[in-house]
Amino acid sequence: MSQGFQVQVRQQQNRATLDLMGEINGAADEALNSAYTLAEGQDPAVVILNFAQVSYINSTGIALIVGLMARSRKARRQLAVYGLSDHYTEIFQITRLVDFLTIYADETAAAAHIL
Amino acid sequence: MEWITKLWKKNKPVEPDQNVQPQTAKPALAAQAITLEMDIAPNDPFLAYILHSPGVVEVDKLKLESPVVSQLRAAGVRLSVPLVSQGELIGLLNLGPRLSEADYSSDDLHLLANLATQAAPALRVAQLARQQQIEAALRERMEQELRVARVIQQTLLPKEVPDLPGWKMAAYWQPARAVSGDFYDFIHLPDGRLAIIVGDVTDKGVPAALVMATTRSVLRSVVERHTAPGDVLNTANNLLCPDMPPKMFVTCLYALLDPATGVVRYANAGHNAPYRRTVAGIQEMRARGMPLGLMPDMLYEEKEVRLLPGEDVVLYSDGLVEAHNPQGEMFGFPRLRELLDIPGCGDELIACLVDELKVFTGPGWDQEDDVTFVTLQRTPQADPDLLAAFDIVSQPGNERLAMEQVSELAESAGINPKLIERIKTAVAEATMNAMEHGNQYNPERQVHLRVLSSSQKFVVQVTDHGGGTPITPQAEPDLEAKLAGLQSPRGWGLFLIKNMVDELNVREDAEHHTIELVFHQTGGVQ
Numbered sequence: 001m002s003q004g005f006q007v008q009v010r011q012q013q014n015r016a017t018l019d020l021m022g023e024i025n026g027a028a029d030e031a032l033n034s035a036y037t038l039a040e041g042q043d044p045a046v047v048i049l050n051f052a053q054v055s056y057i058n059s060t061g062i063a064l065i066v067g068l069m070a071r072s073r074k075a076r077r078q079l080a081v082y083g084l085s086d087h088y089t090e091i092f093q094i095t096r097l098v099d100f101l102t103i104y105a106d107e108t109a110a111a112a113h114i115l
Numbered sequence: 116m117e118w119i120t121k122l123w124k125k126n127k128p129v130e131p132d133q134n135v136q137p138q139t140a141k142p143a144l145a146a147q148a149i150t151l152e153m154d155i156a157p158n159d160p161f162l163a164y165i166l167h168s169p170g171v172v173e174v175d176k177l178k179l180e181s182p183v184v185s186q187l188r189a190a191g192v193r194l195s196v197p198l199v200s201q202g203e204l205i206g207l208l209n210l211g212p213r214l215s216e217a218d219y220s221s222d223d224l225h226l227l228a229n230l231a232t233q234a235a236p237a238l239r240v241a242q243l244a245r246q247q248q249i250e251a252a253l254r255e256r257m258e259q260e261l262r263v264a265r266v267i268q269q270t271l272l273p274k275e276v277p278d279l280p281g282w283k284m285a286a287y288w289q290p291a292r293a294v295s296g297d298f299y300d301f302i303h304l305p306d307g308r309l310a311i312i313v314g315d316v317t318d319k320g321v322p323a324a325l326v327m328a329t330t331r332s333v334l335r336s337v338v339e340r341h342t343a344p345g346d347v348l349n350t351a352n353n354l355l356c357p358d359m360p361p362k363m364f365v366t367c368l369y370a371l372l373d374p375a376t377g378v379v380r381y382a383n384a385g386h387n388a389p390y391r392r393t394v395a396g397i398q399e400m401r402a403r404g405m406p407l408g409l410m411p412d413m414l415y416e417e418k419e420v421r422l423l424p425g426e427d428v429v430l431y432s433d434g435l436v437e438a439h440n441p442q443g444e445m446f447g448f449p450r451l452r453e454l455l456d457i458p459g460c461g462d463e464l465i466a467c468l469v470d471e472l473k474v475f476t477g478p479g480w481d482q483e484d485d486v487t488f489v490t491l492q493r494t495p496q497a498d499p500d501l502l503a504a505f506d507i508v509s510q511p512g513n514e515r516l517a518m519e520q521v522s523e524l525a526e527s528a529g530i531n532p533k534l535i536e537r538i539k540t541a542v543a544e545a546t547m548n549a550m551e552h553g554n555q556y557n558p559e560r561q562v563h564l565r566v567l568s569s570s571q572k573f574v575v576q577v578t579d580h581g582g583g584t585p586i587t588p589q590a591e592p593d594l595e596a597k598l599a600g601l602q603s604p605r606g607w608g609l610f611l612i613k614n615m616v617d618e619l620n621v622r623e624d625a626e627h628h629t630i631e632l633v634f635h636q637t638g639g640v641q
Binding site for chain 1: 533537611
């Protein structure tokens with residue numbers, strides 16, 4: 001059954017991390033965009049999306065991520081992700097999202113490169 | 116112009132010698148015949164003279180500035196008797212001085228003129244017989260050379276058709292002459308794909324065969340460096356252009372078959388468009404491109420089809436469609452299409468087409484052009500077993516229900532985990548589309564799913580109530596445009612489905628719309 005969607009924002013020095021949980025579909029729209037707005041509050045250089053606890057992303061979820069990419073691009077803010085499963089990494093490649101954001105294996109790898 | 120003249124030549128007289136008595140020279144006066152080979156130029160005045168003044172020519176009395184006359188005089192010729200047959204000079208009978216050293220009498224001249232009249236036809240017959248012998252020998256030599264050329268050319272064609280699991284292929288090659296400008300080729304690529312080539316050089320016979328051999332070699336070398344059909348034809352064209360003889364070119368169809376998926380990607384350099392036989396009917400596989408060897412830097416459009424089990428493709432040269440029957444009627448494309456459309460022309464397609472061609476042209480047909488066919492058929496597969504059929508209420512989020520049920524069925528069918536993830540995404544997207552676009556999220560309209568499986572494939576059929584409504588074509592997602600706000604961020608559904616499946620089939624009737632997702636269990640999209 002549906003696990004719903006939750007998100008938490010962590011502010012760290014020059015970056016903000018959105019810990020995403022559950023399913024990213026149309027129902028996640030408001031929560032995801034609100035969290036991103038919150039993350040932008042401290043004007044971080046990088047916003048990181050943590051997919052480690054995401055169980056499902058559908059095409060509408062992809063569209064929401066594209067929306068976040070457009071916002072970060074407009075604000076000249078770097079967008080990075082980590083914790084994607086092999087399957088969703090492949091989907092990010094097929095959709096060419098990987099051309100506009102950086103994928104890291106986990107938070108440690110992301111922190112090492114972003115610092 | 117070369118003439119062979121006959122000269123009755125006296126043995127060279129003994130040089131006057133004070134110490135030798137005249138009678139000692141007598142034995143040297145015995146006559147003998149020699150053949151004097153002379154080249155008579157067409158504009159030599161002697162030629163005009165003898166054609167306009169028939170009869171015996173007294174060479175010494177002839178006042179002509181003529182190289183031939185000079186040669187005759189130098190050879191000691193006194194009389195030259197033209198041998199004329201049917202108004203054509205066929206030789207000269209030349210005589211040296213009389214053995215008695217007396218002048219030739221008028222009787223001699225009369226006798227020689229009569230002799231010439233009798234001898235000329237006989238000489239003509241002998242000349243013709245000799246000419247026929249020479250020509251027959253020449254023909255035999257040429258035929259022998261052509262037989263060898265044909266054997267050599269046959270070695271340039273594949274010795275056997277590829278034997279690929281799940282595919283049935285056949286080829287037919289029948290030159291109009293001893294050798295042919297038609298060719299076909301199969302090239303196995305390291306990644307498992309198969310290049311299929313059919314070509315046709317303008318003209319036929321030896322010139323076409325020589326260009327065919329070159330083209331085949333060029334294509335083989337290009338395929339080692341390029342695989343994309345358009346690139347192969349573009350590069351081959353640029354290599355062939357500089358050395359292509361005037362008024363010659365090559366039409367060529369290059370197709371790349373992925374045996375695992377049934378995908379055929381192809382480009383066409385002015386060749387006949389292949390026919391694809393499907394359940395829905397005959398389809399032409401068109402792609403734009405100029406023949407090879409005409410102009411450099413040509414671009415070749417690439418197209419792609421996916422052959423389903425039971426479907427086949429026919430590649431052919433124009434020797435079939437341009438064949439004529441005794442009434443002058445052309446075989447033509449419509450007749451070929453009709454033949455391909457009848458169930459009788461099934462597995463043995465080539466034999467069927469050749470038989471029809473023979474019936475059409477009748478016995479004793481003088482084959483006008485080379486005839487070549489290549490067929491490839493994806494062999495029909497056994498129907499997969501139905502694992503389950505169930506309905507989903509059209510409400511947002513219910514695609515998860517469909518996805519989870521299909522996932523469990525796939526797991527129980529032994530599908531590998533990586534493929535299961537693909538199946539889940541494709542099923543979720545197809546079900547979402549069915550609920551949203553087909554059923555307008557009307558809870559009273561359900562989405563019907565059927566899950567089937569065989570040892571070769573896993574199939575999910577998703578049916579909604581959107582039949583009879585034209586499906587609006589979706590633009591391919593353009594990420595740059597989406598990020599720039601020029602395209603909606605949405606519109607990824609069908610794109611994702613296409614990238615997850617090995618085959619995507621769509622059917623609809625007045626009421627229903629069904630999308631069939633096919634996943635191959637071996638090979639396929641990785």
